[in-house]
Amino acid sequence: MKNIYLFLAIIGFIAPNIYVAFESFQTGNILLWLDPAATIHGMFGNNISTAFVLDLLFAVIAFFVFTFHESKKCGIKNVWVYWVLTMLFGMAGSLPLFLYKRELSKMK
Numbered sequence: 001m002k003n004i005y006l007f008l009a010i011i012g013f014i015a016p017n018i019y020v021a022f023e024s025f026q027t028g029n030i031l032l033w034l035d036p037a038a039t040i041h042g043m044f045g046n047n048i049s050t051a052f053v054l055d056l057l058f059a060v061i062a063f064f065v066f067t068f069h070e071s072k073k074c075g076i077k078n079v080w081v082y083w084v085l086t087m088l089f090g091m092a093g094s095l096p097l098f099l100y101k102r103e104l105s106k107m108k
Contacts (some may be wrong), residue, residue, distance in 0.1 A: 002107075005100035012094030020089075031088060060091055067098055075103040 020032060029035040043053045064083055071079035085094040089100075 001049060002100055002103035008096035009093050009100060011069055011093075012091075012096055013089055016090050016092050020085045025078060056091070060086060063095055063098075070098075074102050076101055076105055 024030045025030065027035065027038065029038055032039045042049070044050045063086065067079050067082055070076070082094045082098045085097070
């Protein structure tokens with residue numbers, strides 16, 4: 001099972017960030033952080049994108065709470081690294097990466 005998590009982490013970091021790279025090169029809004037107004041306008045530009053963004057924001061909050069408690073339970077150090085990766089590159093890669101690390105910690 002752990003290999004599936006690693007595969008999902010790799011795909012999760014690459015697939016969404018292809019579009020982030022396109023946007024970064026086209027607009028100069030590197031990782032969507034350098035122009036917060038443009039990023040927020042794009043995220044909340046219409047009702048459909050707003051629904052997806054709000055859903056993702058709540059999922060990220062749940063992920064942070066989950067990783068905080070799971071890292072203590074499983075003895076995973078530096079949980080903040082997964083949070084930073086989430087804030088920089090999104091949860092599609094950091095969630096399966098954390099699950100991979102959790103599986104490894106269970107094997108010890």
